[in-house]
Amino acid sequence: MTPDIYRETILDHYRHPRNYGDLPNANTHARDSNVLCGDVVEIQLRINANRIEEARFRGEGCAISIATASMLTEFSKGKSISEIKGLGNKELIKLLGTDPGPARIECAILGLKVMKAAINKRQNVKASEEIGR
Amino acid sequence: MALNVTKLRADFPILKRKIGGRPLVYLDSAATSQKPKAVINAISRYYRVYNANVHRGIYRISEEATIAFEQSREKFARFIGAKTPKEIIFVRNTTEAINLVAFSWARANLKTGDHILLTETEHHSNIVPWQMLAKEKGLRLDYVKMQDDGILDWASFQELIKQSPRILSLAHVSNALGTINPIKQMAREAHKAGAIVIIDGAQSVPHMPLDVTDLDCDFMAASGHKMLAPTGIGMLYGRQDLLEHMEPLMGGGEMIKEVHLQNSRWNDLPWKFEAGTPNVEGVIGLGAAVDYLSKLGMDNVRQHEKDITRYALDRLGRVKGLVLYGSRDVEKRGAVISFNLEGIHAHDLATVLDTQGIAIRSGHHCAQPLMERLGVSATSRASFYIYNTPREVDFLIRTLERARKMFKI
Numbered sequence: 001m002t003p004d005i006y007r008e009t010i011l012d013h014y015r016h017p018r019n020y021g022d023l024p025n026a027n028t029h030a031r032d033s034n035v036l037c038g039d040v041v042e043i044q045l046r047i048n049a050n051r052i053e054e055a056r057f058r059g060e061g062c063a064i065s066i067a068t069a070s071m072l073t074e075f076s077k078g079k080s081i082s083e084i085k086g087l088g089n090k091e092l093i094k095l096l097g098t099d100p101g102p103a104r105i106e107c108a109i110l111g112l113k114v115m116k117a118a119i120n121k122r123q124n125v126k127a128s129e130e131i132g133r
Numbered sequence: 134m135a136l137n138v139t140k141l142r143a144d145f146p147i148l149k150r151k152i153g154g155r156p157l158v159y160l161d162s163a164a165t166s167q168k169p170k171a172v173i174n175a176i177s178r179y180y181r182v183y184n185a186n187v188h189r190g191i192y193r194i195s196e197e198a199t200i201a202f203e204q205s206r207e208k209f210a211r212f213i214g215a216k217t218p219k220e221i222i223f224v225r226n227t228t229e230a231i232n233l234v235a236f237s238w239a240r241a242n243l244k245t246g247d248h249i250l251l252t253e254t255e256h257h258s259n260i261v262p263w264q265m266l267a268k269e270k271g272l273r274l275d276y277v278k279m280q281d282d283g284i285l286d287w288a289s290f291q292e293l294i295k296q297s298p299r300i301l302s303l304a305h306v307s308n309a310l311g312t313i314n315p316i317k318q319m320a321r322e323a324h325k326a327g328a329i330v331i332i333d334g335a336q337s338v339p340h341m342p343l344d345v346t347d348l349d350c351d352f353m354a355a356s357g358h359k360m361l362a363p364t365g366i367g368m369l370y371g372r373q374d375l376l377e378h379m380e381p382l383m384g385g386g387e388m389i390k391e392v393h394l395q396n397s398r399w400n401d402l403p404w405k406f407e408a409g410t411p412n413v414e415g416v417i418g419l420g421a422a423v424d425y426l427s428k429l430g431m432d433n434v435r436q437h438e439k440d441i442t443r444y445a446l447d448r449l450g451r452v453k454g455l456v457l458y459g460s461r462d463v464e465k466r467g468a469v470i471s472f473n474l475e476g477i478h479a480h481d482l483a484t485v486l487d488t489q490g491i492a493i494r495s496g497h498h499c500a501q502p503l504m505e506r507l508g509v510s511a512t513s514r515a516s517f518y519i520y521n522t523p524r525e526v527d528f529l530i531r532t533l534e535r536a537r538k539m540f541k542i
Contacts, residue, residue, distance in 0.1 A: 003488045006481070006539060015541075037480050037496050038510040060510060062478035063540075104484060 004098040005064060013067035018074050023056040030117035034110050039065040043114045047122050052076045064104050069111035071095050081119045087112055135436035136429060142520050144169040152490035158525045160493045163308055163336060163469050163516035165358045172361055175421035176414045187413055188387065202413055205420030212423045214344030215370050219402040222369040223411055227335040228258040230354030230369035234331055235262040237379045243299050245271035250298035252277040252285055253506050254307045257499040259333050279506060283310040283459030290319065294326045301328045305337035309498040310459035311469030320349050335359055340438055340467055342431040345370050357415060361422035366415030376402050383408040434519055438468035441517045445470055445526045452533050454542060458507060468517035474533060476542035479511040485536045491529055
């Protein structure tokens, strides 16, 4: 009965999301929603020397979107921003430990999209600061 | 049971399908209905036996295609009680039918400051075209409020209709909550106030006996694919005197009588609004669908849906943690039930049900303002039609109970 995408680790992240809430000294954040289902994920990051020091998120949505965002905040800690930007569907499936299928992969992608958007925002801010200098 | 469901299920080839070894339990007919052999065969026969363009060729198969095409129009006109087939315009879907009224009739007849009355429960297709026109012409949109039980707030309607809107446009049956709106009374009030009345019949025309002349609406929109016909064929009913004075939305072949270099003369109704080669197979399929439903009897269809809805509401109401939206009174609702299971997001629920072969819809049902009003981001929706059985409802309930256990709630 239990489909593989509701394996215990995913349900555990859904019921007890890690790194949930605000990051007090965040230096970038992004928020997006899935037009199909209205799921919302917001991610706050503290990036230092091109590494993600800390990540927190808030969100409202299905088990897949919440669990993915939760897993990503754990996974990204200490990783370089180029590594995160290089993540794709294949890596998401690996992180989840299962392939949610074409309809539900969108739910997983949301968190990654938001994390990348937060990184891009930070890079744009830094670039314009450098130009201004 | 009002219908012999066991017998008629054999008419629907897809119902023999297995999903992961289990029979398909199709509970999403509000999105699109399944198709009986009679419809599939009518389309296939058109292509095998008399495929030709309509209203053109002076040869046998084109004449046959034209006759079948126009007979379908006559059948549908009779089906909804139109006075003449001229009042039936073929379009792509309900959405296009509403857009046609907005951008032909309303664009020509409304002026800056006029207002349009809609309801909080509308499908996006009956909100967005009006927003587009409102932006273009400086119109105001008002919305009749909904009570917590999913029924329209009559006091809110009374208050807004007093402000003399030019148009009242609303769904006969809500696609998300199933509420049947009292459109006959509303049309009477709206006409007294000087408005024209547009009914979105997408969720009512397939499900209940209905007579546009008796309801006294000015326009009614519907889709073929929700009433056993193929996708891509929609129908706009319009009162003849209104249609006569409307400008076509699209120009091209078929919709003209004479074309000169600088000007043209429009064709007669209904062809004035049907530019280009139409969806012949869709129209022929629609004719077969109307025949099929007429043979069952729309009173019987409605009775069956009331029976199964009453049964489902009762059983769903007993599932722990299940929140039902909308009225509990089957006289006031169609066979559409929106619900949420506490602790499980609607999308997760749909995925779990899918593993058991159950097809339901989850999401905002193209009615985001309504979801906001309900204070939810999404709901699960089970919708029934002629082929659904109480046993399928039982299986849905058992699977919901198992989903609760799986999510440990």
